[in-house]
Amino acid sequence: MIVARTDAIAVEGFEPAMARAHAFREAGADVGFVEAPTTPEQIAAIGRLPYPQLMNIVIAARRRSAPTTN
Numbered sequence: 001m002i003v004a005r006t007d008a009i010a011v012e013g014f015e016p017a018m019a020r021a022h023a024f025r026e027a028g029a030d031v032g033f034v035e036a037p038t039t040p041e042q043i044a045a046i047g048r049l050p051y052p053q054l055m056n057i058v059i060a061a062r063r064r065s066a067p068t069t070n
Contacts, residue, residue, distance in 0.1 A: 003054060004029035009036050018045065025051050 004024035008017035014037070021032045033054040037043045046053055 001031065002029045003031040003033055005033035005035060005054075007035045009034065009038070009042075014038075014042055014045075018049075021046070021049055021053075025049075 004021075004027075006017050006020040006024070008020050017034050021034050024032055029051075031052045031054050032046075032049055034046045034049075035056075037046060037055075043055070046055065
C-alpha cells in the first residue's frame with residue numbers, strides 16, 4: 001500500500017496541495033494524505049477526492065497552553 005502525503009498547504013496553498021493529491025493518484029498511490037487543512041471547507045474538499053484519504057486531527061493545535069501557577 002502506498003500512502004502519498006503532501007505538506008504543500010503550508011507553503012504553496014490549498015489548490016496546489018489538491019493538485020498534488022490528484023497527481024499522487026495518477027502515479028499509483030492507494031491513499032492520499034493532504035496535511036494541515038485549515039477550514040471545514042478544505043476538509044470537505046479533501047473528502048471528495050475520488051480515492052481514500054488519511055487525515056489526522058489535533059484539537060487546539062495552534063492554541064498556546066495556559067500558564068501554570070503553583
